[in-house]
Amino acid sequence: MLITEVRAHHIRIPYDSGVASFKQGASSIAALDIVVVEVSTDTGLTGWGDAFSYVCPKTTCAAIDEMIAPQARGLEVPDAAGIPAFMENIQRNLHLFGRYGITMFAISGLDIALWDLAARVQGVPLHRLIGQAKRSQIPAYASLLRIGTPDLVAGECQTALRQGYGAIKLHETATPAVFAARQAIGAGIPLMVDLNCPMDGAAAIAFAQACREASPMFLEEPVWPPEDFATLAEVRSKGGLNVAAGENACTVHQFRQMMTAGAVSHAQPSVTKVGGITEYLKVAALADQQGVRLAPHSPYFGPGLLATLQLMSLRDDGTFVEVFYMKRAACLWRGRVDVDAGGTIAVPEGPGLGYEPDKEIMERYRVA
Template identity: 50%
Template sequence: LETMIAPLVIGRDAGDIAALHAELQKVLHIFGRYGQTIYALSGLDIALWDIAGKAAGMPLHRLLGGAQRMSLEAYASLLRYFEPDLVGERSADAAAQGYGWVKLHERMEPAVAAARAAIPAEAKLMVDTNCPWTLAEALAKAESFEPHDVHWLEEPMWPPENFAGLAELRGLFDMGIAAGENLCTAWQFQAMLQADAVDVAQPSVTKVGGVTEMRKVEALCNLHNVRYVPHSPYFGPGFLATLHLLAVADNEEPVERFFGVHEAEIFGDLCKVEDGRIAVPDGPGLGRDPSPEVLRDYAVA
């Protein structure tokens, strides 16, 4: 970001977001089309949209056409605990705090069973496995999870761009197949959607190319009748950007929120979840600047 992108953008018109975004993707593709190059461009794009909102005196959702909702259901995204008893305990804690959706990061059936037993029958249970398995392994695992009413199985296969494998897995079980947090740009999402690989697409605003690229991905999802449910286990600007994007989305979906006690909140109480819901920020740009005190106290370098 500092040595490759900054020299290309300092002094440019910060309001020319779309043109600058397209130009940088072309100029920088020689250094790698995806991965850290697009991650850095994502950060720049989010910052430019924040600047545009502040310059206009409007929240980001107004710039994007206006919010269709100002409150979002949140789902509790748990850490990986491995031990079924602990998984059940944390799942029950989330349900007690008002979450109607709980996502695990577990890979073993006893942990999934413990979570299902710990939350109400009507609560949605999702399982994110972080790309561990071959197709044969994923088939066996999905079969073991099937009795536990899993709403979606997330990223079950390695590598994450194995769209043919995901497509083969999809439809064999009642649970949906979700993926997309490791994809960059709308082009990779187009390939995944054309392969009929998923029921739920999960672009990450900090990886896909920022707000600009997220809007393209949502349009693709709508055309393919695939749910658009962004990946957002963040604490910084990426989380605020996701709230705005979900606020303006055509279809209402829950926002992912890391579950646990946070020692400090970079945006104060702006991202507080109450009764399983979170308010969409209404201040200019992303809605609030990060706390200088938190940034100072938790700086690592």
Template identity: 40%
Template sequence: MKIKSVDVIPLQIPFEDGSTGSGLMPTKWTTLEIVLVRIETENGIVGWGDGFAYSCRRAVAAAIEDMVAPLLVGREIDDIAALNLELQQRLHLHGRYGITMFAISAIDIALWDIAAKHEETSLARLLAVRPRTSLPAYASLMRYAEPDLVRSFAAKAVAEGYKTVKLHEISLDAIKAGRQGAGTETKLATDVNCNWSIEQAHEIMPHMRRLDLYWVEEPVFPPDDAEALGMLQAEYGVAIASGENACTSVEFARTAPHIKYLQPSVTKVGGVSEFLRVCDVAEGYGASVMPHAPYFGPGYWATIQLTAAREICEQFEHLYIEPEAYLDPSIPLPSGGEVEVLDRPGIGFEPDPDIIERFKI
């Protein structure tokens, strides 16, 4: 089974989320930017993938077209994990993190999609004998900053059946409001996106324990300072989660001995192949995996399949926003705090050509 073509389709899909759009990304965040990859084999199987593309859409598209695709066309698809490592080695002069790995991630997801379709099975069934058919999903709220808004969005998510809610709040007042809105029965986490100094972390972490937080995510900068993260977890007895911006299992092997939750993002870490290696690393160190939500393109679908296949993945992250459209309108969205694992060939993603046409740029 040889690769016949690699095509790149950049898209922008606006979304609504009830926030000001500030605080989570380097610029105001109001659209989903997706770099879709379509790989076709000589025998006519089509695989889909995407690489993280927020504010770097053109760079990721160029990396796939100029750096990765020339190494792939005409190649036999057999051992995808080995091919992934070969790509990493041949492209390591461009850096082992960021754009290069986003490009490799997109390709790798599409190749695994093809591999499962070739076997006429789902990716979850390709990877596991008895994958889960439904997954606990948590509501990953945006950053609202205003305590009243935080309280009402947390309460709304709980009313919809979510048993776990994650805030993206960084002030104690907003996090307290999140706990009030979510109630004491709901598991509550907060994602700090590296905003606290170590001094602020020491001040606020005792409150995170008092508020019974499930985990605190990326509390300080840099997020790869494994010792600092491990120290906060040990000193305050609250689980620390990190890794959505880490690439390859090599980086996770450094943090795994120190923190409870590893958070690979399939569209950043190096695709399905590296995500699976991160699960192996977590198992080796007794850590757990809390995958990062790769938004609503093929990465979303791949993450559901991977979480279903690997028990070590605890919950599925659902970003609490409403996109103007979903590329594949049959996307499984959480209901009652659970998301269904569709049993379709590959990762399950089959985009609607009209929606691609409408949002491609």
């Protein structure tokens, strides 16, 4: 079976996040930009992947068209055992473009699609191709976008709990918002705080110490730059709280540096950024060796979400799947991966990633 084409589809789905906002730099994001990667074969089978692209969908699409497609087109589709070597060769061929950022986002999209294809060939869900599923339902946490006002933070937390979520993550950088959330949800609900890399070491340590009484499960990415693992380790040791990081890390090699430095209690591989399923599995194995917990980064709405659910089903470690707390105008999966009243998402049981994307939705929200 040969790869005949690799194509990037830019899908833009509007959303409503209520009182919250989603900003990257100075720009407010008003829609979910998804780059779906389609790998076609000469047998008619298709694999679907997902390349990270929040504010750079055109750039990610160009990377797939100009770097990934020429590398993969015409090659034999590897089976599961052959995917790591196949992707190692792709990484080697593209290393001069850098081993992080857009290059790895595009590589991730191809990798996910190849695993989807490998499982489809066998007629089994991805988790069965890799191992033995230990969970059929994955608990979700509401990943709130940044709000700022403590009273509004408290209100959104309470609404999320009423909708069934069993845990909350904030994207706030001020302690009053953190304490407002804890008071609103009570002592028994897990609370996480994602800072998105704004602080130097001293400020991050002070913030961690100030938040202790709110008992967050972890602080996520408190330090700038995110690859300053020595400072991150200092925040972990002096701040008195667990520290999570990794959504901005690519390949198992950077995670090894992070863990060796003692920087994190929770590693956060992002399947659409780290290098796909192949690298995610390496990171998971390394985390187990190092005694570091997994807390995958997964606020996706494309095939990356399905891949994350499949991978999380292989572990009974009590981890939550991250879900952006917002109302979407449409769903590529016809609502089948929405959070249910019990606060969980069912792991798809169909071949490959589990579902085919809704072609009608893809066409309706396609960006030319």
